[in-house]
Amino acid sequence: MMLKSKLLxxxxxxxxxxxxxxxxxxxxxxxxxxxGAGVGLTRSLGxxxxxxxIWFGGLVVSTLMWTLNFLKSKHKSFKYQxxxxxxxxxxxVVIPLMATGIIGATDNKLxxxxxxxxxxxxxxxxxxxxxxxxxxxxxxHLGKVYFPFQKVVIPLVFLLxxxxxxxxxxx
Numbered sequence: 001m002m003l004k005s006k007l008l009x010x011x012x013x014x015x016x017x018x019x020x021x022x023x024x025x026x027x028x029x030x031x032x033x034x035x036g037a038g039v040g041l042t043r044s045l046g047x048x049x050x051x052x053x054i055w056f057g058g059l060v061v062s063t064l065m066w067t068l069n070f071l072k073s074k075h076k077s078f079k080y081q082x083x084x085x086x087x088x089x090x091x092x093v094v095i096p097l098m099a100t101g102i103i104g105a106t107d108n109k110l111x112x113x114x115x116x117x118x119x120x121x122x123x124x125x126x127x128x129x130x131x132x133x134x135x136x137x138x139x140x141h142l143g144k145v146y147f148p149f150q151k152v153v154i155p156l157v158f159l160l161x162x163x164x165x166x167x168x169x170x171x
Contacts, residue, residue: 050166051119060089062155064086068081071085094117115170
């Protein structure tokens with residue numbers, strides 16, 4: 001279990017450095033690293049898989065936004081870019097988890113769906129909603145944030161609140 005946690009932390013750091021932007025993008029590196037740390041923390045502490053999945057989903061969406069903005073900054077585009085990049089990133093998360101049996105265990109379901117997979121879907125939706133909320137708040141405030149690190153705090157709060165909700169649901 002400890003080796004998996006260390007490998008996950010190394011993978012998060014690797015991808016954070018790999019996609020390190022030169023300037024601030026829609027989802028900042030600090031937020032991505034914070035989400036990645038949340039993933040590693042929940043798994044290493046033995047937290048329920050749905051909660052870990054929520055953080056995995058947030059990490060994938062954050063990385064997806066970061067990657068798309070990176071490609072845009074380099075003036076790189078191709079047909080179905082968003083779909084293909086999303087497919088690759090979700091594949092990089094889900095396929096290894098399925099191959100190792102972490103996703104697909106028969107006794108690890110909520111509402112008939114694998115807990116980790118359900119968490120990834122929920123986390124993806126929640127993180128996307130948080131980014132949308134941040135954008136709407138800024139738009140209503142002349143493009144300025146209401147408080148420092150707003151674009152980091154809002155996604156983290158959304159992910160924390162959804163984790164807390166599912167903690168009580170699965171308890």
